[in-house]
Amino acid sequence: MNPLSLKDGGRRWLTTVSASPPRTVVTIDDGTTADEAFRLAAAGTGLAWHGDFPNARNLLSAMSRRCGTAAGKPFQDQRNHQARRARILGRLLVPLDPGHVLPLRRGPDVRVACAEVYGPSESPALVSLRELLGVVGAHEWRVKGVEIPALGAKIHPHHGVFSPVRGEYVDLVARTPLPTRELAFDIGTGTGVLAAVLAHRGVERVVATDNEPRALACARENFERLGFGGLETLEADLFPPGRAPLVVCNPPWLPARAHTPLERAVYDPGSRMLHAFLDRLPRHLAPGGEAWLILSDLAELLGLRTREQLLAAFERSGLEVRGRQDIRPRHPRATDPGDPLHDARAREVTSLWQLTTRRLKARAAPAPD
Known part of the structure; x- marks a missing residue:
C-alpha cells in the first residue's frame, strides 16, 4: 500500500x-x-x-x-x-x-x-x-456472526480469517469422545471456533496458536464474547512449547497454491502445513495422548493426494490411527450441480483422524551364551 x-x-x-x-x-x-x-x-x-x-x-x-x-x-x-x-x-x-x-x-x-x-x-x-x-x-x-450449534452461540469472523460456515468439522470436534479435560492445543486456530468448542466441552486449559496476527485478534475477540477469557492465544509456527494430551488441527485441505491470504485456510502447496504438523507432532503430544487431525477427502477425490500417501505420512512420522470419525458435508455447494467441483463434492467425506504416537515393540532379550 x-x-x-x-x-x-x-x-x-x-x-x-x-x-x-x-x-x-x-x-x-x-x-x-x-x-x-x-x-x-x-x-x-x-x-x-x-x-x-x-x-x-x-x-x-x-x-x-x-x-x-x-x-x-x-x-x-x-x-x-x-x-x-x-x-x-x-x-x-x-x-x-x-x-x-x-x-x-x-x-x-x-x-x-x-x-x-x-x-x-x-x-x-x-x-x-x-x-x-x-x-x-x-x-x-463480523457484525452478524455465524451461528455455531455446538456452542449455542455465534462466532464472529474477521476479514481474511476463514469463516466456520462449514459446520461439519465443528460437529466432529463437538461429538468425538475427549481423551482428557486437562489441556489441549488448537493448532492454526483461525476464528478460535474449535478452541471454543473444547472449552465449552469442559477442557480446563486450551492454548490456541496461529501464525497470522489478525486470526489471533479474531480468536481473542470471540473468546471474550463467549466468556472464555481463560483461553490462551499464542503467535507461533504450529506448536506452542511443551506437550499436551490432546492436540487438534484442521489444516488446509487441498495441496494447491493459494491466490489470496484467505485462501491459505483452504490451499496448502505441497501439503507443507500438514506434513510439518505430522512430523513435529510426536514432540508435542504427551505420552498416551491423542491428536485430532481434521481433513476432507476432497484432495483424494480430485486426484491431488491418495489415501495411501496420507497413511504413509502418518507412518513416517511415527504415528498410528487409534480411530476415525466421519461426516458428510451439509453446505449448499455439496448439492449444487452448477459448482465446478460438484462431482467430487457430492462424494466428499470429512474425517477426524484420532492419532497416537506409535508404540515401539520391546526388543527380545538376547539368548544366553
Whole structure:
C-alpha cells in the first residue's frame, strides 16, 4: 500500500492481497460498455470508475460473465481460470477519499469496514471494487456472526480469517469422545471456533496458536464474547512449547497454491502445513495422548493426494490411527450441480483422524551364551 503515481489524481493503491497495481489506469464511467471494459482489463489496464456505484457493480457482474467458465475441466485448469478471472475483475477500481469515504453517487458508507481492514486513512486511494465488496461483506459477517450449534452461540469472523460456515468439522470436534479435560492445543486456530468448542466441552486449559496476527485478534475477540477469557492465544509456527494430551488441527485441505491470504485456510502447496504438523507432532503430544487431525477427502477425490500417501505420512512420522470419525458435508455447494467441483463434492467425506504416537515393540532379550 505504498503511495503510487496512478493516473487518477495521484491516489495510492490499497490492497490486502499483495496484488501489484496496474501500470496504466484510465478513467471510465456509466457510458463505458462491458465489452470495452473487459477488453481493457484483460489487457492489464486499470479502470478507475467515476460514475454511479450500483452501475459499477453491474459492470463488474457483466465483466465476470465475459470471463467464461472452467466447469468440467481438470482441477488445475479451474484454478488457473479462477486466478485469471480474479486478475481481470480486480482491475475495476473505485476511489476512496481520506477517511475511507466513497465519493460515488449512491455509494454505501464503507468507512468502518475499510478502517477495520486498512487502518486509518489520511490520503485518497484507489481500491479494487471486487476487494471492496469483500471488505464490506466481511464486516457484515463480523457484525452478524455465524451461528455455531455446538456452542449455542455465534462466532464472529474477521476479514481474511476463514469463516466456520462449514459446520461439519465443528460437529466432529463437538461429538468425538475427549481423551482428557486437562489441556489441549488448537493448532492454526483461525476464528478460535474449535478452541471454543473444547472449552465449552469442559477442557480446563486450551492454548490456541496461529501464525497470522489478525486470526489471533479474531480468536481473542470471540473468546471474550463467549466468556472464555481463560483461553490462551499464542503467535507461533504450529506448536506452542511443551506437550499436551490432546492436540487438534484442521489444516488446509487441498495441496494447491493459494491466490489470496484467505485462501491459505483452504490451499496448502505441497501439503507443507500438514506434513510439518505430522512430523513435529510426536514432540508435542504427551505420552498416551491423542491428536485430532481434521481433513476432507476432497484432495483424494480430485486426484491431488491418495489415501495411501496420507497413511504413509502418518507412518513416517511415527504415528498410528487409534480411530476415525466421519461426516458428510451439509453446505449448499455439496448439492449444487452448477459448482465446478460438484462431482467430487457430492462424494466428499470429512474425517477426524484420532492419532497416537506409535508404540515401539520391546526388543527380545538376547539368548544366553
